[in-house]
Amino acid sequence: MPYPPYFQEKHDVFRNMVRHFVKTEIAPYVDEWEEKGEFPLSILRRMGDLGLLGVHYPRDVGGQGGDYFMAVVLAEELARSGAGGFPMAVAVQTDMATPPIARFGSPQQIERYFKPALAGTKLACLGITEPNHGSDVASIETRAQLQAGEWIVRGSKVFITNGPRADFMTLVARTRDVPGYQGLSLFLLDLDRPGVHLMKRIEKVGMRSSDTALFYFDDVRIPYDALLGEEGRGFSQIMWELQGERLIAAAGALGSAQYAWEMARDYALQRRIYDQSLSRLQTISHLVAEMATEIEAVRQLTYEAAWHFSQGEVLTGDIAMAKLATAQTANWVIDRTMQIMGGHGYIRDWPIERMWRDIRLNRIGGGTDEIMKEIIATTMGIKTSR
Numbered sequence: 001m002p003y004p005p006y007f008q009e010k011h012d013v014f015r016n017m018v019r020h021f022v023k024t025e026i027a028p029y030v031d032e033w034e035e036k037g038e039f040p041l042s043i044l045r046r047m048g049d050l051g052l053l054g055v056h057y058p059r060d061v062g063g064q065g066g067d068y069f070m071a072v073v074l075a076e077e078l079a080r081s082g083a084g085g086f087p088m089a090v091a092v093q094t095d096m097a098t099p100p101i102a103r104f105g106s107p108q109q110i111e112r113y114f115k116p117a118l119a120g121t122k123l124a125c126l127g128i129t130e131p132n133h134g135s136d137v138a139s140i141e142t143r144a145q146l147q148a149g150e151w152i153v154r155g156s157k158v159f160i161t162n163g164p165r166a167d168f169m170t171l172v173a174r175t176r177d178v179p180g181y182q183g184l185s186l187f188l189l190d191l192d193r194p195g196v197h198l199m200k201r202i203e204k205v206g207m208r209s210s211d212t213a214l215f216y217f218d219d220v221r222i223p224y225d226a227l228l229g230e231e232g233r234g235f236s237q238i239m240w241e242l243q244g245e246r247l248i249a250a251a252g253a254l255g256s257a258q259y260a261w262e263m264a265r266d267y268a269l270q271r272r273i274y275d276q277s278l279s280r281l282q283t284i285s286h287l288v289a290e291m292a293t294e295i296e297a298v299r300q301l302t303y304e305a306a307w308h309f310s311q312g313e314v315l316t317g318d319i320a321m322a323k324l325a326t327a328q329t330a331n332w333v334i335d336r337t338m339q340i341m342g343g344h345g346y347i348r349d350w351p352i353e354r355m356w357r358d359i360r361l362n363r364i365g366g367g368t369d370e371i372m373k374e375i376i377a378t379t380m381g382i383k384t385s386r
């Protein structure tokens, strides 16, 4: 129990279980999934069977009844697969597309979407970003208009993780003719409805085992009760969602940094150079020490922000700091690990080249570094005008 009060013995037991699962059921297959550009849906069902998709949700909605640090452990340990794509798909399933259903959903929506998502039998995706609006969530243009008791959805969503094979989307759309954040609402949209067009599977630098979609919604008719939560409250609902998403992203980046650091340490100890271990070079041993220090600092930041979140306190500035710091540190640590490994770090025999490509997304997705700084500056009262 190295980090009280966050972790207890049950978390260590869970960590060991997930580490074994990742080592035996994910890591051996990620090369194949990366090559194919998607993971098999059977692995999601397997995670559902093992109870790994709902670790921190109450039992009465299909979860395991664990606390929030179970989700932190899961995100950290999935990073040990050495590929970010599948962990990102899982994070979308467990901590991006589904939390708004758990919080704002009706009993029918819990049965129809949330429980199957936690069981791994329905694949979920989250539709916020549009071709013209990413960081600027308040300007979302996709419309949902009420006509004769049905919502008619028209617009586009881009960069949608899990999108190509997802069963449903937690969608943010504009329901009122007012500019800005006031007119947005959330919906649960079945993706097999007429008018849903998968325009493209998007190719990416990294995260290749996660599939990504561009959608066009051409007057998609959805029932009135597809509305999730209160009409017109979508902006605050999705801002709440983003806090949990950023914490899980922070935990995943922390796990990636830790895993890369272990690789750097082991490589430095084992590699022989000038007839001695590479770690005997002061530049290298000091770099490995510095990497460990940076990881430890962001670990504390992340656990502290997660602790407040687990207690019901949503500290947006602290969460933004954790997201920003872990993304930057993980990028730096993984880049340094590649440097320590020399040419071996750049070739495909080692997972570090993939981690190097994958981790870059953490500085962009779920809110860019710049947006995190904007939030931090705002919460500190030092925001400058745009």
Ligand SMILES: Cc1cc2nc3c(=O)[nH]c(=O)nc-3n(C[C@H](O)[C@H](O)[C@H](O)COP(=O)(O)OP(=O)(O)OC[C@H]3O[C@@H](n4cnc5c(N)ncnc54)[C@H](O)[C@@H]3O)c2cc1C
Residues within 6 Å of the ligand: 092, 125, 126, 127, 128, 129, 132, 133, 134, 135, 136, 158, 159, 160, 161, 162, 204, 207, 212, 361, 364, 365, 366, 367, 368, 369, 370, 371, 374, 386
């Ligand atoms: C692989 C991948 C998976 C993704 N998965 C999903 C998903 O499942 N669902 C989903 O909805 N979205 C998803 N996204 C979208 C992601 O969240 C957005 O890309 C991200 O929020 C940035 O939006 P943007 O790409 O439109 O960039 P923009 O918002 O256009 O930003 C462009 C640049 O301007 C900067 N900038 C913007 N506003 C400010 C500001 N106020 N101050 C200073 N600088 C600013 C940004 O930091 C950035 O450097 C995914 C993206 C990728 C690449």
